[in-house]
């Protein structure tokens with residue numbers, strides 16, 4: 561049975577989705593939901609024009625999602641071996657990643673963590689242990705990820721940031737909320753982040769149609785308060801695998817004072833085969849993009865391979881025969 565997520569803030573139920581998108585099969589919705597919950601914010605649903613448009617494809621299941629694919633991987637970015645304790649991943653000495661929750665305002669159908677199972681939030685004891693590890697890790701930077709770290713309350717978020725200071729001076733929040741649920745960026749949240757500088761916010765926007773007026777307003781609330789905002793996009797077949805779309809996205813972000821930081825090659829996990837494209841095709845698109853945008857609107861095109869050693873430029877990875885180059 562489809563879960564009604566109305567207890568999780570501004571997400572909509574199955575009835576509302578089907579009323580708005582009658583072409584969506586209720587059976588497909590239910591089956592897909594059992595594998596990876598279908599969770600869509602009211603704001604996002606209001607921006608979906610068609611099921612197979614860029615916003616519809618990212619948020620709502622397609623038939624391929626139910627099929628296994630030979631390219632499917634468990635743990636596509638090699639996090640399991642780099643997780644010293646639950647909810648923590650550390651791939652680099654100077655950075656440590658804390659998965660603050662598994663909840664999101666929008667469950668993107670291509671998400672590389674879509675097969676994560678288990679409780680949605682750490683227990684208080686797990687969170688305490690995770691924070692202790694982060695403080696003692698020697699890292700300079702705490703990356704809050706998930707799930708969406710802005711799916712937790714301001715109080716919990718601020719407590720987590722305060723708990724790692726002063727040992728971990730820089731905090732980065734990787735969140736889709738300013739794009740998927742822009743009302744989440746409240747004046748109280750912005751004030752709290754500003755007071756805790758340096759806190760960087762890294763948003764996730766893949767298509768210019770995501771940048772509606774309320775989303776722009778949420779980004780401006782952050783930027784105008786002096787909170788630095790970067791974007792990570794994922795290159796997705798059928799969504800943004802087009803030079804003109806990518807150019808429109810990144811030039812628009814620059815105008816909004818959001819730096820286009822990374823363009824990620826999609827990670828292969830069961831259920832997201834419909835979004836994949838080859839690294840060669842990605843390089844072709846990025847080469848086309850570099851001919852039409854300025855340097856500030858050209859993100860680094862990277863891949864996070866399953867070896868667990870972190871991101872690498874796709875060009876370098878392809879040149880080395882789709883493996884980590886030997887230094």
Ligand code: SF4
Pocket residue numbers: 663664665666667668671672673706707708736764
């Ligand atoms: S918001 Fe991020 S973590 Fe959540 S489903 Fe989308 S890609 Fe995954």
